[in-house]
Amino acid sequence: MSSGWDSDYRYEASPNFQETFRCFPFDKYKNPTLETGNKIIMPLSSLVQLQTLPVRYPLLFKIEGYTSDKISHCGVLEFCAEEGCVYMPRWMMTNLHVEEGDDVILRDTTLSRGCYMKLQPHEAAFVELSNPKAVLERSMRGFSCLSTGDTIMVRHNDRDFYLDVLDVWPGGEAISLVDTDCMLDFAPPLDYEEPAHYDERDDHDQMIKKVDNDVGGEEREEEVKTFRPFTGVAWRLDGTVVMVESGGCSAVVGGGPMEGGKKREKDGGKEEGKEKFEPFTGRGRVLGGSFFDSN
Template sequence: MQFYAGYGYHASNFEQTYRCYPASFFDKPHLEGGDKVIMPPSALDRLASLHIEYPMLFELHNGVTDRISHCGVLEFVAEEGMIIMPYWMMQNMLLQEGDIVRVKNATLPKGTYVKLQPHTTDFLDISNPKAILEKTLRNFSCLTTGDSIMVAYNNKQYYIDIVEAKPASAVSIIETDCEVDFAPPLDYKEPEKPQRPIVPAGKAPAEDQEAIVEDEPKFKPFTGSGKRLDGKGPKQPAPGASSATAAARSAPSDSNKRANQQTASPSGASTSTRQKTGKLVFGSSASSKKEAEAQKEPAKGSEPPKKEEPKFNAFTGKSYSLKR
């Protein structure tokens, strides 16, 4: 068996250097839909002797650019000293055709969380991007933070960055429940907020004008000026008495009721028309009632009853008597 330069035997580890070539060179385009590589048969012999656990995972290292990624293996049919890789993986590691890459077996923890970031917003325009992503990731063995994986759909390629992975920067996604989160696409731009037009200082905006209209005084009852029957000016109410005045106006007073009763009587109406002007003297309703009874019944003495002058009935809610 012939061994190539760079082939190493390290206890229970596999480590080998190969020259990398893209899958298109060997008519294997199906490699582009996943993260698996094709290695030579000698690698399988060495891995079998080391009793490497399945699934077999490997660490890829570009010593020139110090870029690291991880992958799985699909077949062991490549020519000795060569490794066939997906082209998008070579782009991640900044590898050209025929460059040297070091391959080492690795053990990765099962992933529990992965955060992805599409390069363009058109990936989100797919009718069901989640289903397309799940179908694509079935061909992947592991994910490494900092890599950009390729998702092919409807004759178009979409690139997605691995922004974050838990519980480690590189995780296995084989037979595990992994939570997937999306970051805004790289070309995403937040919609600009509409700017308010600049209004000159002398002109108020429409909203301010509406506020001014709303601030105009509304109708308030019982705010008019009152007039007296004797021609004198109305008395100015004391501050704070407006509410009491409004309540007094709403309920009729007892004196107004008595004035209305006296006005309704025919005798009061006839006497008021014949009343002459004179001096006003305030009296009680009881005295006026007694005087009315005295007019109907004559006195028992020898002196003839005095003829009483007709009483004046005012309309201000109180009774008045006129005396000379």
């Protein structure tokens, strides 16, 4: 009889497989290229045991530090590790709070196929890549599942990028990434900084301050200048300069100062050599044509 639950919406049953292993990073396995992904390498004896148990495929495991309460999930890549040992990515060991050689507990589990994940990059440089979703899609081929609260690592152009898993759906705890299309959402990077808030009032205040400074400077400059009334230069119609005196001083543009009386004296001296004009001293003519003197 059907339970009415969607076959993709699986619940976690009691584990059929449970073993304790010593964990080591992939660089001890001499294959650090396996760091991208969350698939581990287990001993051959584990495969033999799993074949005798009613486990679900693809094989997924819940992994837990023996001395810590941190839990994550992983898949399996190969069964060729030494007996009693498992190899895993170093970033996964960091998530589990375990060191090289510490014990971890593995249990088989079943997870629902994922529909949604929300990730938060540690660096804005990741979202600034030309196509970060394509980079993540290629990297996710090495992942069998994803757990909320984990920090995963992806590698692109020989650079490692770390992303926090903020949320997954369905379930909210962990999802399977095998044979599924999953929606992806990015949260702002951890090092993201809000752009400085632009306030037009700041520019307005700065403009008013500048205008006040300019006006104040002009007023101070005018105060420095000394006002001297009636110190200009006048000209006669014949082109001679007329001195304009003020306070006993005189000024002439284009020449040195001179006293007003001297000009008249010089003019008078020049006129002494000329004949003195006497009115009505000319000669007259009568109608008959003869001349007569007006004296």
